[in-house]
Amino acid sequence: MTSEERFGVTEDGFVVKGIDRIVADQQARARAMFGEDVDLTSGSALRKVLDAAAVDTHELWRALEAQYYAGFVTTAQGPSLDLLGRDLGLPRRALRAHGTIGLTLTRPEPDRRYVLPEGTVVETVPDETAPDATALAFRTTRAVTLTATGTTASVEAEAVVRGPDGDIGTTRRLRLEPAWTRHNLNLGTAEVTPFVQNAFEGGDLGEPDGDYRARLLGVPRTVWTQEALLAQVLDVDGVRDAAVFDPLGGVEATRRAYGTFRYGTRTFTRPRQTGSPYFFDIVVATEPGWPWTSENDAVPGVYDQVLEAVAQWRPVSVFPTVLAANQVDIGMRATLVVEAGHNAQAAEGAILDAVRGSVNRLRLGNGVLYSDIVLSARTAAGVVDVQNLRLRRFAPAFGQTYYGGATYGGAQELSAGENLVLAPDEIARFSVDSSLVDIQVVGT
Structure with missing residues (x-):
């Protein structure tokens, strides 16, 4: 081994000694012990013993390498990553059970479309075998349309609660969650009956190493900062995204006095006295189907969960104001040119999904x-060109917060090539069945 060759822990990480180097070192020691004329040919007994020992030694080096990299979040895997996460106070999360729900429409009105949006909540119904069992809630992952001529449909769904409790079989009875249905649907005289078409599975599994590693790398190493607080809020179930607006931690452009100060002659803000109340805003965007406030035990409200998470982190006399983000529905109008031989409806569906x-x-x-x-749009198979594309936006769904730039009123259609700009408290949402979508497909 030359002076430049180093194995084990080095400045560049852990360097494994190769099996060729191990064999060469063992043969050199054998010659030093038994003489230069010792038989080390491939058929000799000593050579076979040395080769067998070299394989075991190489496996030991590989085990040492795995043990070394198991001490870093960026390289640890499996149980080693679990131990590092436990040290950081962030255990590996269980996955949500996934399955297929069937929907049956009864007593429909003629010429009416019944749209069950993404995030439609269904729950289990207690039966004779478990009359006191807690209801389990599930959310659909796609929008479904039912009509008088198409009274049945299937849709993928996921459990609201993580873990093995969401693994249910086809014998469990389901129903639309009453509170969610009352606030989000208008079925009239019609009824929609859900049932488990394919059993729900996967709740007993943990999140993959890649997802868990990303969460661990994002854990702030501070106690009370915007980054530490935001990490806790983003970890709440049902939160799509969040932002912290701190008037004393940064420039707050929403206050009326902003822009009226003469810098150098007046103080921008007074220092906060110890023990005096201090308020800041947390703007939260929810995933489809998650209620803002808790109306029942089946689906916990995002507002209550965020408050509970922040209460464990905020210092004394520091109070958050949790606000719902303004959801902006996005649409588009365009003409798609599709190659001959491709199905126009399939191409349109693939583009909308993308x-x-x-x-x-x-x-x-x-x-x-x-x-x-x-x-x-160009990633869809068969699409040759996208012409006359114009983005559309609808008014924000909430309007509870205003941090500058939000647009209220009717829908807007932008010019061709124009980007759609959103305010800091707005978040975009695209639905494939939105009335804002107007796509024409033409062949080449």
Whole structure:
């Protein structure tokens, strides 16, 4: 081994000694012990013993390498990553059970479409075998449309609560959650009966190492900062995104006095006295189907969960104001050119799914870029060109917060090539069945 060759823990990490180097070192020691004329050919007994020992030694080196990298979040795997997460106070989360729910429409009105949006909440019904069992809630992951001619449909769904409790079989009875249905649907005389079509599975599994590692790397190493608080809020079930607006921790542009101060002659703000109340805002965007306030035990409200999470972190006399983000429905009008031989409806559906995934991944205040929509549309098979694309937006769904730039009123259609800009308290949402979507498909 030359002076430059180093094995084990080095400045560049852990370097494993290769099996060729192990064999060479063992043969050198054998010659030093038994003489230069010792038989080390491939057929000799000593050579076979040394080769067998070299394999075991190489496995030991590999085990040492795994043990070394198991001490870092970026490289640890499996149980080693669990131990690091336990040290940080962030255990691995269980997954939500996934399955398929069937829907049956009865007593429909003619010429009426019944749309069950993404996030429709269904719950289990107690039966004779478990009359006192707690109701389990599930959320659909796609929108479903039922009509008098199409009274049945299937949709994927996931359990609201993480863990194995969500693993239910096809024998469990379901119903639309009454409180959610009362506030979000208008079925009239019609009834929608859900049932478990395919059993729910996967709740007994833990989140993958990649997802768990990303959460651990994002854990702030501070006690009370905006980043530490935001990490706790984002970890709450039902939260799509959140933002902290701290008037003393940063410039707050919503106050009336902002912009009227003459810097250098007047103080921008007075220092906070110890023990005096201090307020800040947390703007929270929810996932579809999650209620804002707790109306029952089946689906906990996001507002109550965020308050509970923040209460364990906030210092004395520091109080948060939790506000719902302004949800902006996004649409589009465009003409798609599709190659001959491709199904027009399939191409349109693939494009809408791609745009839906792109828009619904955006965070608070992130606008919708024209180029991103074009790129998402061009990823669909058979699409040759996207012409006359114009983005559309509807008025914010809530209007509870205002941090500058929010637009209220009717729908807007932007010019071709124009990006859709959102305010810091607005978040974009795209639905494939939205009335704001107007797509024409033409062939080449």
